[in-house]
Amino acid sequence: MTDIKKQLRANGLGVSVHAKDNIVELSLLGTAKPLIAREILYKALNGLEPFFTVFIRGMPFCFMPDARDHILYRRRAGFHILPGGAGRSYGAIRQCKACALRTLCPGIETGSVFYRELRRTLRPVLAVPNEIVFELTRRCNLACRVCFAGRTGGGQPLSRLMTALREARRLGVKDVRFTGGEPTLSRNLLPMLKAARALGFYTLVNTNACGADSVLLDKAAPLIDNVLVSLQGYDAASESRAAGVKGLFSRKLANMRRLRAGIRAFRLGTVASKSLLRNFKAYHALAVSLKADVWEIYRPMPAHGGTGRPIFGKETMTAGSEFDLKAADMKRLSAAIAALEPGGPPSPGLCRAGPRVLLANPMPLCLMPAAERRNLLGAAFDDGHTRLVHDPRGFFKPSYYIEERLGDGIEQAWNSDYMRALRSFSWLAPRCRACDWLLKCLGGSRFQAAAGGGNYFGNDPWLPKERA
Numbered sequence: 001m002t003d004i005k006k007q008l009r010a011n012g013l014g015v016s017v018h019a020k021d022n023i024v025e026l027s028l029l030g031t032a033k034p035l036i037a038r039e040i041l042y043k044a045l046n047g048l049e050p051f052f053t054v055f056i057r058g059m060p061f062c063f064m065p066d067a068r069d070h071i072l073y074r075r076r077a078g079f080h081i082l083p084g085g086a087g088r089s090y091g092a093i094r095q096c097k098a099c100a101l102r103t104l105c106p107g108i109e110t111g112s113v114f115y116r117e118l119r120r121t122l123r124p125v126l127a128v129p130n131e132i133v134f135e136l137t138r139r140c141n142l143a144c145r146v147c148f149a150g151r152t153g154g155g156q157p158l159s160r161l162m163t164a165l166r167e168a169r170r171l172g173v174k175d176v177r178f179t180g181g182e183p184t185l186s187r188n189l190l191p192m193l194k195a196a197r198a199l200g201f202y203t204l205v206n207t208n209a210c211g212a213d214s215v216l217l218d219k220a221a222p223l224i225d226n227v228l229v230s231l232q233g234y235d236a237a238s239e240s241r242a243a244g245v246k247g248l249f250s251r252k253l254a255n256m257r258r259l260r261a262g263i264r265a266f267r268l269g270t271v272a273s274k275s276l277l278r279n280f281k282a283y284h285a286l287a288v289s290l291k292a293d294v295w296e297i298y299r300p301m302p303a304h305g306g307t308g309r310p311i312f313g314k315e316t317m318t319a320g321s322e323f324d325l326k327a328a329d330m331k332r333l334s335a336a337i338a339a340l341e342p343g344g345p346p347s348p349g350l351c352r353a354g355p356r357v358l359l360a361n362p363m364p365l366c367l368m369p370a371a372e373r374r375n376l377l378g379a380a381f382d383d384g385h386t387r388l389v390h391d392p393r394g395f396f397k398p399s400y401y402i403e404e405r406l407g408d409g410i411e412q413a414w415n416s417d418y419m420r421a422l423r424s425f426s427w428l429a430p431r432c433r434a435c436d437w438l439l440k441c442l443g444g445s446r447f448q449a450a451a452g453g454g455n456y457f458g459n460d461p462w463l464p465k466e467r468a
C-alpha cells in the first residue's frame with residue numbers, strides 16, 4: 001500500500017485510507033495532469049477494488065465513465081450538496097443529452113480543467129448498455145428448486161440472434177453473455193460465440209456445467225473470456241437435492257476443472273439458502289479447491305415480481321422454504337464472508353488464499369457495516385441499470401426476472417418508458433440521494449420493490465426503516 005500511495009501522490013493524486021471501514025479515498029488534486037492521472041487511477045482502482053471500497057473525488061462521472069460508481073461528484077441540490085456552495089457555476093455539455101446520469105449530475109464546473117480543456121474528449125455515461133445477455137433457451141437439464149427455467153421451451157432462430165448481436169456491435173456494446181435455461185443445450189451457442197468473438201466482444205457464459213460433453217466444452221472454451229458456473233451444492237448429495245437430478249456431480253466437477261483450465265475468468269454462483277448458511281465452510285472449501293476467481297452468492301428472488309404474473313414455476317421464496325431468507329440471514333452471510341479474512345483485506349498485490357467472495361443481486365448496501373460493503377456487488381448489473389436481457393421469446397427486458405417487454409431492438413428497449421423512468425432516479429428514497437454508495441447500491445432491488453409493494457419504483461423491502 002505504501003508504494004501505491006507514493007506513486008499516486010507523485011502524480012498529483014491524494015490518498016486517504018479509512019482502515020476501520022476498509023475505505024480508500026482517491027482525489028485529483030490541482031497539480032495533477034488529468035489525462036495521466038486518469039490512467040493511473042484506473043490502474044489503482046483495479047488493484048484496490050478487490051480489497052477496499054474505493055471512492056474518487058474531484059472529477060465528473062464522464063471523465064472516468066467506467067468508474068462512475070466510485071466517483072463522488074457533487075450532484076444537484078436534493079441529490080447532493082454542491083461543493084463550495086453557491087459560488088460555483090456548472091454547465092451542460094453536448095454529451096449530457098446521451099448521459100444516463102444527467103438527472104443526478106449538475107454538469108461540468110465551468111471554471112474547471114474539464115470544462116476549459118477536456119470537454120470535447122469526455123464520454124457520456126452508459127449512452128448504450130454495457131452488456132447484452134442472450135437467454136438462448138428456456139430448456140434446462142436440471143430442475144433446481146430456485147430457478148425459473150423449465151425442461152422445455154425453445155429460443156429464437158439463429159438469424160434473429162445474429163441481428164441483435166450486430167445491433168449491439170453497431171451501438172458499441174462491449175460485453176455479450178450467453179445463458180439459458182442451460183445454454184449448452186442450444187445449438188446456437190457455438191455459432192453465437194464464434195460471431196461474438198469475430199466482432200470483438202468480451203464474451204461471458206453462464207452454465208451449470210452438467211449438460212455439455214467435453215467436446216463441446218473444448219470447442220467453446222477458447223471463445224469464452226469469462227464463465228459463471230452455478231454451484232447448487234457442496235457435494236453430490238446436496239447438489240442433487242438442490243438441482244432435482246441425481247448422479248451428475250462427478251461430471252460437473254470434471255467439467256468445472258476443464259473450464260477452469262481453459263478460461264481466463266472462472267466464477268461460481270450460488271443462490272443463498274438455509275443450506276448455504278448451515279454449510280458455508282463446506283461450500284467455500286469446494287470453491288477454493290476448484291480454484292475459482294470469484295464466488296458470487298445471490299439474494300433469492302421471489303416467485304412473482306409483484307406484477308401478478310408468476311415468474312418461477314418451482315419453490316422459491318414461499319414462506320418457510322429453503323430460500324425464504326430474511327435481511328438478517330444476509331447479514332449473517334456477509335459477516336461469514338468478512339470472517340474469511342479475519343485481519344481485514346490482505347495488502348493489494350498479495351494473493352488471496354481463495355476466491356473473492358461477493359454478495360450479488362441488488363440489496364441495500366446499508367444493511368451491512370461499512371467495512372463489509374466492499375463484498376457486495378450492488379445493483380449495477382441488474383434491473384436494467386447497465387445491461388439488457390434478450391428473452392427467448394424475442395424481446396428485450398431489464399433483467400432475468402423483470403419480464404417487462406421493453407422492445408424488439410436494443411436502442412428501442414434502452415430508450416423505453418421503463419428505462420427512462422429508471423434513469424430519472426426520481427424514485428430514490430431521500431436518504432439514498434445523499435448516500436456515497438448510491439451509484440453502486442442504486443437503492444436496492446427494483447424487482448424486490450415490485451414483489452413487496454407492486455411497484456418497481458417503490459422501496460426495496462429490505463431498505464432499513466430509518467432510510468426509507
Ligand code: SF4
Nearest residue numbers: 062096099102105107
Ligand atoms: S451529465 Fe454531462 S457533465 Fe454530467 S457526467 Fe454526464 S456527460 Fe458529464
Ligand code: SF4
Nearest residue numbers: 364365366432435441
Ligand atoms: S443508496 Fe440507499 S439503500 Fe443504498 S446504501 Fe445508500 S442509503 Fe442504503
